[in-house]
Amino acid sequence: MVEDMLEPSKERIMPTAPFDFDMTARFATRGLGRHAGDVYESGVYSKLLDDGDSLPLIRISSTGAVDAPKLEVEVMPTNDGDTAAANRTARSLVGADDDVTGFYGMAERDAVLSSLVREFRGLHIPQSATVFEALVKSILSQQISSQVARVLRDGLVDAFGTTRVIDGAEWIAFPRPDAVAAASVESWRAVKLSKRKVAYITEIARAAASGELDLEALKTATASEATEALIALKGVGAWTANWLLIQALGQPDGFPHGDLALQRAMGNLAGDGQRMTADEALDYSERWSPYRSHATTYLFAAIRQPGGP
DNA sequence: GGCCAGGTTCGCT
């Protein structure tokens, strides 16, 4: 537990228009609770970060409109000098610099996407705070419902995340690799994960903590280099690698064609109502290249709506 | 209670 009294810093951000902060923040935090360290309530998206040295709390709110977007980012630091990095993370958490205009140019003439880009106009692709966080969340989400995934993720964060109390409110950051790598078999028991997933995540955390695996460096790699490096990890297949391209590596053309929900949605929107096979979904998606990360995000925005495809 | 969830690996043909 860390308690502190440092002054918060405030910075104004001008995201790339169009940008719908409310829609993007809801998309980014869907299914998250305070336990995950992410909260979006009363127009403020808050997240506690843990970079190993400090535990800054980020608070992001909108002071603009979809076509004239403006954000205010407040950082509550635990020591001097960590606000610049926290501000950069805040920017990417809501995809402030994501430019959707190229995607819209393609999507407006597309049979499936044209209605989605109208409905979700201004939705940017949120980026995970760290590649490690996105990777662990993706692995524990494999093959299970999003409801179950949330339980598992909350258990992981509760068990291994660092806590900070601010004004009486408790926040928990997503655990760092070294905390996950050091976890005992006993402490894993509270996280109701399969032994196999525990093994995958533990090995990745160990490699990341020791420095032999530099996940953040994948952000500057090409898509095929990053995919190759990710799939080389035990527990990571094509589905997980493609989700990381989209959610953590800022790549434009990721497409998790193995995803059952995506296959179902595409069968409903573009097919005969039957779930597409993975190969059918991949073939169909070629027409959306090189904007498939946006196409995937918008399809999931629709899927997550009540009564969605 | 059985089956399926926003998959992946491993061991068989």
Add this chain to the structure above:
DNA sequence: AGCGAACATGGC
């Protein structure tokens, strides 16, 4: 190459 089983758990 391609197929099936195992993996843990919550919800219908």
